Amino acid sequence: MAKLKINIVIAGRTYPLSVNTTQEEEGMRKAAAVINQLISKYEQSYAVSDKQDVLAMCALQFASKLEISKLSDQSENSEALDKINELTKLVNTHLE
Template identity: 55%
Template sequence: MGEKLKIKLSIADRVYPLTIDPKQEEGLRKAAKNIDFLAKKFEQNYAVRDKQDVLAMCALQFASRIEQSGIEESEQMQQAADRLGDLEALLAQALGSV
């Protein structure tokens, strides 16, 4: 096991001390920055003052992106499988006529 790193992340005007693996630091800092950016955007655009509501909307936004990405990836995999099936049929047909 490697050494742990102690960091402090600020999210929605609150500081969260964390003990993490050093390789996680960059991702966590970027995530915290993205949450803060989105939270400020929600506060400005929707005049929401309750931090819990703002953070819930941030969580919904990020979770929906992940889910939508998974749906799109699944659709792309199905399209690729269909294309491979078509190619396989063409190859079988071409090889059968030789």
């Protein structure tokens, strides 16, 4: 399958990209829109004179959300594993 060539605009700059599917294209465009909205929010809320600072703040927000989500998933998985182990012990006790 041929790669699709698209242009994504973030913070007023155009970035040419290649994607494999229209679904990837849609995801890239939606992500760029979210980033641009966040940039606009930061520029309105804070006295930021440099786009680099705004982009760094956006990157930090997205990365921290991802890490918090991972930690939450690990915690949930750990709790589920503990419950499975308890049930396994209970079943083993009744089978003996």
